[in-house]
Amino acid sequence: MPDASVLAPVDVAAFDAKLAASRAASRVLATATTQQKDAALEAIAASIETAADRIVPANDLDLANGRENGLSQGLLDRLRLDETRLISLAAAVREVVGLTDPVGESVRGRALPNGLRIDQVRVPLGVVGAIYEARPNVTVDIAALALKSGNAAVLRGGSAAENTNRVLVELLQDAVESAGLPRGSVQTVDEFGRDGARALMRARGAVDVLIPRGSAGLIETVVTESTVPVIETGAGVVHVFLDESADESWAVDIVHNAKVQRPSVCNALETLLVHEAAADRLLAPVLGRLRQAGVTIHGDDAVRARFADAVPADDEDWATEYMSLDLAVRVVRDIDEAMDHIRTYSTHHTESIITNDLRNAERFLAEVDSAVVMVNASTRFTDGGEFGFGAEVGISTQKLHARGPMGLPELTSTKWLVRGSGQSRA
Amino acid sequence: MPDASVLAPVDVAAFDAKLAASRAASRVLATATTQQKDAALEAIAASIETAADRIVPANDLDLANGRENGLSQGLLDRLRLDETRLISLAAAVREVVGLTDPVGESVRGRALPNGLRIDQVRVPLGVVGAIYEARPNVTVDIAALALKSGNAAVLRGGSAAENTNRVLVELLQDAVESAGLPRGSVQTVDEFGRDGARALMRARGAVDVLIPRGSAGLIETVVTESTVPVIETGAGVVHVFLDESADESWAVDIVHNAKVQRPSVCNALETLLVHEAAADRLLAPVLGRLRQAGVTIHGDDAVRARFADAVPADDEDWATEYMSLDLAVRVVRDIDEAMDHIRTYSTHHTESIITNDLRNAERFLAEVDSAVVMVNASTRFTDGGEFGFGAEVGISTQKLHARGPMGLPELTSTKWLVRGSGQSRA
Incomplete structure (x- = not known):
């Protein structure tokens, strides 16, 4: 149960009641059919x-407050839910309908x-x-993925989207109730403010797993302070290594795609690491193409x-995740120096080698220790949708439970079922 | 890297050096062949x-210190390593040789x-x-399992077994070195005392997972204080429910086996929960057999x-894990009341129903939320050896990563390998 010290006494009871409703709902969801x-x-x-x-008027209110509080254009854009975005959001939920329900799947089994x-x-x-920041679409995405995998969701969506999220959660609750499932299947603790986020991190036993999505700072706070098990999604200081034998057109295209297509993800x-024996051949075309696209080279x-x-x-x-049209470039002696560099600076997300050397x-x-390791492909492919998992829970950069793009199976645990006929242990 | 605040400055450097050696060894082990x-x-x-x-003289010294410090007979027995036990310990290591190496196993794959x-x-x-308590055999068991699954092991074995463990770790290091693998594959931090245990819990990034084995108090401390991901192994308030239709001989045998065969595990x-409509029929034979075995009934x-x-x-x-010849017994109205009771008091380890009702x-x-749920079988079967996993890492009572008896696959993570031919994302 939550640590009372982080909430006012009046809130402790309300918070506990919410989590108890989540637990009760999770029991119903656990045996609900896919239908x-x-x-x-x-x-x-x-x-x-x-x-x-x-939804839109509530979102307008959040946007107005955001402008008043000096939110950046980027954050305001992520906060916005207009009619077009609502239509895509509904489409994303229908995609989840099309995904295979992981619950009940056999992982392994045998007769002893x-x-x-x-x-x-x-x-x-x-x-x-x-726990996430001002992106109200995440409210719907996570609720949908949790529901499909039979989990109750408890959401803390950030004060900047509070009005939007309140309306969304009411709509979600009405919808699940209309389908005969408990309203407690989806809940928000936004009304408890920052204390609610902290109480969620201490709710060991009441919450089974906590997924932080957002800035490195948010994730670090959750990882450090949570006594509830956490799945860390996260930062990507992503590397491409152009080996001596790299094909020039592959090198140019993949580096351009990996850096430019969507730099903020x-x-x-x-x-970029470049083999010294390939530097004269590759640096000009690869960096030339990047500079045409407006990329600043840090070399x-x-x-x-x-x-x-x-x-x-x-x-x-070397240690920076720019998330912008900036690229660090280093010439290395060989693959060993490239892998040493990656070992030192990688966040273990995705690394790719461009090579023709088997x-x-x-x-x-074999040797690069990251969630996804590629040969001759753009790092932008590390993505649940691209991997065929449908919607995106996040990309895990930890090693326990889930690593890399997380699909619905990663939102499940397992249980051993043992069927006997009176057996006792010898 | 470890939190400097928990170690003296001179120890921080030594501790960091040890963990750096573990990391270096882990890189060699990751690509070592099964051979x-x-x-x-x-x-x-x-x-x-x-x-x-x-080994035996070092162990004698620990036993003598233990007696002086008033260790119980039970703890002294767990601490003891005599020649007979060393032979079984060596046999257990050879069993690990016979297990399938999980490293490299394909989990899933496809062409996009x-x-x-x-x-x-x-x-x-x-x-x-x-992190474990005075059981020197665990030093060898965990080192062997870690080695087979390609992991470096860092051990904190408890001061009561310090002399035994020091000798064992030296032997383990000599042995792995003789096979051409790094000494850093197995290390102890016992020389740092309790501070070493705490530093291990803070060594996020340097240690990938921490497994506590031992008392509920030890596990609770590790779970609460660790910033390193933990696999919780643990307490079992284990239930058997005798349903109305339970076969009498199955009920008598299974309850006796589950309680008496090895009460300390x-x-x-x-x-024991008994359906009220079966109480008159079953309580006398079931409890009669237990009382013959010296079990104290708490009813x-x-x-x-x-x-x-x-x-x-x-x-x-109802909330106690006796670990002794004591049994709590309650008569319940029906299966719903039995499952309510389990929901309230279970530690989600193992529960079994004895019934003939499909x-x-x-x-x-479907409804009992425990790592292992059984029908008509003794709860004593929840065991890595019985499940065919060979040696025992522990029984996970958490839901993330591993649940139930842990085998070698539970000591692994996964990695996505992506092989392309110049693909970029559209």
Whole structure:
């Protein structure tokens, strides 16, 4: 149960009651059929489409408050839910309907010599908590994914989107109730403010897993302070290594795609490493193409010897997730120095080698310790949708439970079912 | 890196150096072949058999200190490593040689429409930390399992076994070195005392997972204080429910086996629930057999109406893991009341229903939220060995990453390998 010290006494009771309702709902959801859950998801999609007249004004209020509080244009854009975005949001919910329900799936099973039949099957985690920042679409995305995988969701969506989220959660609750499932299946603790987020982090036993989504600072806080198990999604200091034998057109296209296509996301390229024997051949076309796209190059001495206008790069550049049209570039002696660099600075998200050398490709795949390791492909492919998982829960950069793009199975646990006929242990 | 505040400055450097050696070793182990790892395990087994003249005197010293410090007979027994036990310990290591190496196993994989080939394969976790109490056999068990699954092990074994563990770790290091693997594959931080345990809990990034094994207090401390991800192994307030239709001989045998065969372990029965319509038929034979075995019955009013000498049971009994020849017994109205009771008091380890009613069997399997749920079988079967996993890492009572008996696959993470031919994202 939550740590009383972080909430006022009057709030402790209200908070506990909410989590108790989540637990009760999770029990119903755990044995709900796929048909029931899909019906609730259809009701949610329909409700988002038809309730624009309630959602948009609430969102306008949040946007007005955001402007007053000096939110950046980028944040205001992420906060905005207009009619077009509501239609895509409803479509995303319907996509979840189309995904395979992981609950009940057999993971492994066998008959033991004594006749016991043991089966490991997927079950929901139970109550899934999410702490995120002002992106109201995440409210619907996570609720939909949690529902499909049989989990109750408890959401803390950030004060900047409070009005939008309040309306969305009411709509979600009405929709799941209309499909015969408990309103407690989706709840928000936004009304408790920051204290609610902290209480969620201490709600060990009441919340089964906590997923932080957002800035590095938010994730670090949740990881450090939470006594509830956390799935860390996160930062990507992503590398591409151009090996000596890299194909020039692949190198140019992949580096451009990885850096430029969407620089603000975690699978975008941040540091390019180039084999010194390929530097003369590849740096000009690769960096030339990037500069046409407006990319600022931060280079080491070897890079600046060729591109005098590159910004000098230092240790801080190697460790930075720019999330912008900036790229750190370093010339390395060989694949070993490239992998040493990656070992030192990588956040273990995604790294790719561009090579035609089989031995180096296999060494890179085997030795680089990241969630996703690629040969001759753009790092932008590290994505639940691209991997065929449908909607996106997040990309786990931790090693326990889930690693890389998270699909619905990653929102489940397992349970062993043992069927006997009177067996006792010898 | 470890939190400097918990160690003296001189120790911080030594501690950091140890963990750096573990990380370096983990890189070698990650790509070691099964043959190399098995050769190291064979060397360990041989060394344990031949070095009794070094291990036993160190163990005698720990035993003498333990007696002086008033350790209980039970703890002294767990601390003891005599020649017979060393032979079984070596045999346990050889069993690990026989287990399938999980590293490299394909979990899932496919070709994407754009021609990318994606494969999720098992990889070692990296550096596995273990904190446990005075059981020197755990030092060897965990080192062997970690080694087979390609992980470096960092051990904190408790001051009561310090001399035994020091010798064991030296032997383990000599053995892995003789097989061409790094000494850093197995290390102890016992020399840092309690501070070493605390530093291990803060070594986020340097240690990939921490496994506490031991008392509920130890586990609680690790779970609460650790910033390193933890796999909680643990307490078992284990239930058997005798349904109305339970076969009498199955009920008698299974309850006796679950309670009496080894009462001090986590899968032993602690609370028996009996359907009121079966109480007259079953309580006499079931409890009669237990009393012959010396079990003390703690009963509710309905039990005490039949067995006047039963100790009155209260809420505390329902919540207690006795780990002794004591059993709490309660008569319930029906399966719903039985499952309510389990929901309230279970530690989500193992529960079993004895029944001939198919609907109730399936409801129990579906609705009881525990790591292992059984029909007509003794709870003592919740065990890695019994499940065919070979040696025992522990039984996870958490929902993330591992649930129930942990085998070698539970000591691994996964990694996505992506093989392309120049693909960029559209």
